[in-house]
Amino acid sequence: xxxxxxxxxxxxxxxxxxxxxxxxxxxxxxxxxxxxxxxxxxxxxxxxxxxxxxxxxxxxxxxxxxxxxxxxxxxxxxxxxxxxxxxxxxxxxxxxxxxxxxxxxxxxxxxxxxxxxxxxxxxxxxxxxxxxxxxxxxxxxxxxxxxxxxxxxxxxxxxxxxxxxxxxxxxxxxxxxxxxxxxxxxxxxxxxxxxxxxxxxxxxxxxxxxxxxxxxxxxxxxxxxxxxxxxxxxxxxxxxxxxxxxxxxxxxxxxxxxxxxxxxxxxxxxxxxxxxxxxxxxxxxxxxxxxxxxxxxxxxxxxxxxxxxxxxxxxxxxxxxxxxxxxxxxxxxxxxxxxxxxxxxxxxxxxxxxxxxxxxxxxxxxxxxxxxxxxxxxxxxxxxxxxxxxxxxxxxxxxxxxxxxxxxxxxxxxxxxxxxxxxxxxxxxxxxxxxxxxxxxxxxxxxxxxxxxxxxxxxxxxxxxxxxxxxxxxxxxxxxxx
Amino acid sequence: xxxxxxxxxxxxxxxxxxxxxxxxxxxxxxxxxxxxxxxxxxxxxxxxxxxxxxxxxxxxxxxxxxxxxxxxxxxxxxxxxxxxxxxxxxxxxxxxxxxxxxxxxxxxxxxxxxxxxxxxxxxxxxxxxxxxxxxxxxxxxxxxxxxxxxxxxxxxxxxxxxxxxxxxxxxxxxxxxxxxxxxxxxxxxxxxxxxxxxxxxxxxxxxxxxxxxxxxxxxxxxxxxxxxxxxxxxxxxxxxxxxxxxxxxxxxxxxxxxxxxxxxxxxxxxxxxxxxxxxxxxxxxxxxxxxxxxx
Ligand code: SF4
Ligand code: SF4
Numbered sequence: 172x173x174x175x176x177x178x179x180x181x182x183x184x185x186x187x188x189x190x191x192x193x194x195x196x197x198x199x200x201x202x203x204x205x206x207x208x209x210x211x212x213x214x215x216x217x218x219x220x221x222x223x224x225x226x227x228x229x230x231x232x233x234x235x236x237x238x239x240x241x242x243x244x245x246x247x248x249x250x251x252x253x254x255x256x257x258x259x260x261x262x263x264x265x266x267x268x269x270x271x272x273x274x275x276x277x278x279x280x281x282x283x284x285x286x287x288x289x290x291x292x293x294x295x296x297x298x299x300x301x302x303x304x305x306x307x308x309x310x311x312x313x314x315x316x317x318x319x320x321x322x323x324x325x326x327x328x329x330x331x332x333x334x335x336x337x338x339x340x341x342x343x344x345x346x347x348x349x350x351x352x353x354x355x356x357x358x359x360x361x362x363x364x365x366x367x368x369x370x371x372x373x374x375x376x377x378x379x380x381x382x383x384x385x386x387x388x389x390x391x392x393x394x395x396x397x398x399x400x401x402x403x404x405x406x407x408x409x410x411x412x413x414x415x416x417x418x419x420x421x422x423x424x425x426x427x428x429x430x431x432x433x434x435x436x437x438x439x440x441x442x443x444x445x446x447x448x449x450x451x452x453x454x455x456x457x458x459x460x461x462x463x464x465x466x467x468x469x470x471x472x473x474x475x476x477x478x479x480x481x482x483x484x485x486x487x488x489x490x491x492x493x494x495x496x497x498x499x500x501x502x503x504x505x506x507x508x509x510x511x512x513x514x515x516x517x518x519x520x521x522x523x524x525x526x527x528x529x530x531x532x533x534x535x536x537x538x539x540x541x542x543x544x545x546x547x548x549x550x551x552x553x554x555x556x557x558x559x560x561x562x563x564x565x566x567x568x569x570x571x572x573x574x575x576x577x578x579x580x581x582x583x584x585x586x587x588x589x590x591x592x593x594x595x596x597x598x599x600x601x602x603x604x605x606x607x608x609x610x611x612x613x614x615x616x617x618x619x620x621x622x623x624x625x626x627x628x629x630x631x632x633x634x635x636x637x638x639x640x641x642x643x644x645x646x647x648x649x650x651x652x653x
Numbered sequence: 654x655x656x657x658x659x660x661x662x663x664x665x666x667x668x669x670x671x672x673x674x675x676x677x678x679x680x681x682x683x684x685x686x687x688x689x690x691x692x693x694x695x696x697x698x699x700x701x702x703x704x705x706x707x708x709x710x711x712x713x714x715x716x717x718x719x720x721x722x723x724x725x726x727x728x729x730x731x732x733x734x735x736x737x738x739x740x741x742x743x744x745x746x747x748x749x750x751x752x753x754x755x756x757x758x759x760x761x762x763x764x765x766x767x768x769x770x771x772x773x774x775x776x777x778x779x780x781x782x783x784x785x786x787x788x789x790x791x792x793x794x795x796x797x798x799x800x801x802x803x804x805x806x807x808x809x810x811x812x813x814x815x816x817x818x819x820x821x822x823x824x825x826x827x828x829x830x831x832x833x834x835x836x837x838x839x840x841x842x843x844x845x846x847x848x849x850x851x852x853x854x855x856x857x858x859x860x861x862x863x864x865x866x867x868x869x870x871x872x873x874x875x876x877x878x879x880x881x882x883x884x885x886x887x888x889x890x891x892x893x894x895x896x897x898x899x900x901x902x903x904x905x906x907x908x909x910x911x912x913x914x915x916x917x918x919x920x921x922x923x924x925x926x927x928x929x930x931x932x933x934x935x936x937x938x939x940x941x942x943x944x945x946x947x948x
Contacts (some may be wrong), residue, residue: 187688392690547788551799551945554898561799561945591943592760612767616945 191313192387192453193306194296195445199472208284209293217338220345224248227571229607237347243608249532252569254539261528265521270396272517274403276509277490278410282396283467288389291339291382292451295332302328306448332383333375340374387452390465397462407508411466412491413446413457416500424481439483446470446488456488538576539567540635542646549651557620560650565612566635568605575604576635580617583631583650587618602638619650626652747772748932756809759939766939773940776933780925789944794903794920799944802900805829806889813938819924820892828924831891836876837915844915846872851911857885858897860905892919 224234224247231238236245244251244259251258273280282289303309303324312321344367345353356364357371381389390397404410418440422430430437440457447455449470454463456470468490475485495505545561553559568574578601580588590601591614605611617631628649636643664676667685677684707713711723741748747768751759759765778787784795791797796804805815815829822828836842842850853869854877855862874883880893887895894902902920903909925934 188691388692545788547786548790548797548799551790551797552899553801554895554900556899559799559945591945592763592766594761611763613763614770614943614945 189388190453191310192451193310194451194453194469195306195448195473196300197449197469197472197476199469199475201468201472205284205293205467205469209290212285212287212290213294217342220342220350226250230571231349233349235346236349239347250569252567254567255535258528258532261524265524265528268517268521268524271403272514272521274400275405275408275511275514275517277466278404278408279397279400279464279466282390282465286465288381288394289451289465289467291335291378292386294335295382295386296451298331298335299328302331329383332379336375336378336382337371339378340371343374344370387463387465390452391463401462405511405513406492406494407506407511409490409492409507410460411456411464411468411471411488412460412493412496413440413488414486414491414496414499415457416496418457418487439478439487441477441481443477445473445477449473460493536642536644537569538574538635538637538642538644539569540633540644540646541565541567542633542648544648544651550653552653553618555620557618558650558652559616559618562615562617562633562648563612564615564633565610566603566605567610568607571607573604573606575602575638577602577638578615579634579636581632581634583617583619583629585620586631586650587620589616589618590614591616603635617650619652628652744772751932751935756813756935756938759935760943766943769936769939770943772933773936773938776929776937777940780929781937784922789941796902796920797900798941800900801945802895802898803889804887804892804894804902807942809938809942811889812941813934815922816929816934816937816941817924817926820920820922822921822924825924825926829892831880831893833880833893833913833917833919835915835917838917842872842876842914847911847914848907850877850914851907854885854896854910855905855907858905862907 219235220233222234223232224245225232226245231245233245234247236243238245242253249258270281299309303312312324341357348367353364353367355361357367385393417438419438421438421440421442424441427437427439427441446457447453447470449472450456450464451467451469452463452465454461454470456464471486471488471490474488478485478487491505498505541564543563543565545563549560551559551561564578566576568576578588578590580586588601590603593601593603593613595601603611603613615633628651631648631650632645633648634643634645664674664686666672667674667683670685670687673686675684675686709723710725711727712720713723714721747765750765751769751772754762754765759769777785777789781789785791785798786795789798791799796802801807803811805811805820814827818825818827818829820829821832823830834841837844837847849866849869850872852864853866853873856865856869857863857873873885877885880891881887881896882893885896887893901909903913925937929937
């Protein structure tokens with residue numbers, strides 16, 4: 172985008188006002204796809220918190236829930252504990268790779284169809300059109316004097332926008348608490364949920380600002396993706412492209428027919444400006460690939476309609492590559508290469524990380540053990556000359572039932588093991604009970620009579636055996652002799 | 654090379670962008686005078702206004718005897734006090750359970766135990782770590798609380814009493830006041846006798862080079878066994894250390910032992926009863942007891 176497109180300022184003025192963009196309504200294939208995706212993504216967002224998932228008594232029965240007070244994240248059959256945030260990291264890496272792959276195949280399709288900024292802006296534009304009319308009408312109303320009717324429309328529009336924004340913020344907080352309960356609490360103004368109100372307030376404000384007032388400015392000034400995307404793309408990626416090999420030179424329909432009759436070359440573009448009129452970011456795609464273009468395909472729909480009317484074939488603007496425009500001009504056949512080094516690598520990485528995460532999830536233990544050696548002091552000498560090391564051992568029971576774990580050590584011969592607060596049973600076994608879905612931290616003292624024989628560090632293994640199933644987890648640490 | 658000079662005032666309109674130039678030019682490249690976006694300028698002014706408001710509202714300027722107070726009366730001290738209040742509110746239920754539970758039962762209740770240990774660890778770091786070390790590992794003359802050797806007893810009640818009333822802390826009437834006499838300084842034993850007793854003690858402790866003699870045994874019996882016991886195994890009631898184990902608070906070489914005999918005395922610990930509240934003392938007791946040395 173050149174500075175000329177960004178709105179003109181009077182010479183010497185300190186700022187340039189935003190050039191208002193009035194995107195025109197358009198119908199066509201890509202518009203239909205966009206409506207479909209809009210309906211789909213918004214329904215997922217608004218309805219997902221209400222999907223129930225039975226996890227048994229005591230556990231929340233919400234399919235997707237971020238439970239901050241209990242530090243759990245629930246996603247359908249998956250329950251993530253704080254120490255397992257690497258799943259989240261994995262998901263973020265996957266998301267980035269999918270974005271890269273989409274970009275290698277078809278440019279910024281994410282921006283045009285799926286980005287929340289695009290989806291909500293689209294919804295806001297639809298609301299605006301519904302109340303104030305289409306582009307030309309809105310431009311006229313904004314330029315002319317304000318009548319009472321215009322004021323009424325403006326108020327209606329902003330109220331509708333705020334309503335959507337409020338609903339958006341409302342849906343957001345439902346992901347953090349039991350949705351039906353919270354809806355009831357919100358609707359009946361129950362006390363003690365001020366945090367929910369604050370978050371609804373924040374999300375209402377940001378939605379209203381970003382989708383209502385800032386629109387394409389978010390894509391142009393605030394979003395980092397266009398900058399990154401520009402560095403990641405190559406000449407084989409499909410982008411919304413004006414086929415200048417076919418469209419140029421532009422001229423009126425009459426001129427073009429005359430030229431064609433005479434056997435002279437003529438372009439298909441009739442310079443009607445429809446492609447620019449419908450563009451939500453105000454781009455003239457005929458100037459070439461643009462950083463302001465979010466690849467929504469609406470200009471394709473607009474131009475296709477024009478081509479239909481003048482009896483020329485569709486897709487003067489299409490998902491295509493600059494390279495192919497040049498090739499066709501030279502009489503070479505266009506090339507499409509979805510299988511390229513980068514797409515194959517991205518796909519392979521996605522599969523690998525996806526498989527790794529699935530495997531990890533499928534084989535994950537529902538018990539965990541962590542061992543922390545006392546650092547200060549590392550070792551203690553006792554009256555009889557034996558050496559004692561102390562450890563903080565945390566048992567995690569990630570199942571829905573209370574369970575008992577037997578703690579055993581090996582590696583240090585005839586070590587005496589004590590757990591503070593836990594009495595050994597008749598057989599001298601150390602058994603630690605942990606409640607359902609809980610952890611228990613214990614202080615474990617290991618005394619070694621023969622330690623004097625072993626200077627330095629001796630490896631020691633701690634094993635926790637689940638009493639009923641015999642499943643066990645082993646952690647390694649060291650016994651330190653001074 | 655262009656013939657025009659940099660920083661000439663020849664601002665002009667750039668034919669391509671239709672934007673005015675600043676007139677600055679370097680090697681043929683001119684700088685456009687592109688205006689800032691309005692939202693940016695507004696944001697910039699808004700931050701300036703905000704900073705002025707902030708400056709007035711909060712303590713900002715230092716003066717010779719303090720500083721400006723700010724119009725809304727905010728104070729970091731007050732905010733800390735509020736945080737502390739909130740913390741105590743959260744801790745309230747635990748503190749209450751702690752206050753009501755007998756010391757002996759706390760360790761058997763996992764949740765209470767972990768809360769109390771956390772509380773005790775913090776109190777220990779604030780009050781005790783200065784002498785006993787951050788990990789209660791002690792130092793020469795300051796007992797290691799992780800081991801199983803106790804001068805005044807390692808049962809919960811003993812530990813609690815030591816914390817409450819201190820050791821040789823004259824300001825507390827109930828403090829432990831027994832003290833090792835200075836046998837040499839006060840002329841009860843001469844240097845030769847002290848050396849013999851030191852050898853005797855080292856022999857009782859099976860330290861290499863220790864030397865038991867009939868004279869040494871007699872001297873020990875006459876002078877030391879009252880407190881340290883006939884067999885040298887010490888006495889918790891008097892704070893007399895066990896002389897036969899592997900742990901030596903001041904060191905086990907002959908010179909150190911002889912000097913302890915000659916000069917007497919012992920460590921001092923403050924009484925905490927008036928400085929710490931009941932739940933904190935309880936938490937500290939449990940914490941020290943669970944370090945590993947508790948009896
Ligand atoms: S140029 Fe076309 S594809 Fe790009 S943002 Fe505008 S309308 Fe959408
Ligand atoms: S809509 Fe098509 S015909 Fe009209 S100006 Fe754009 S490219 Fe040319």
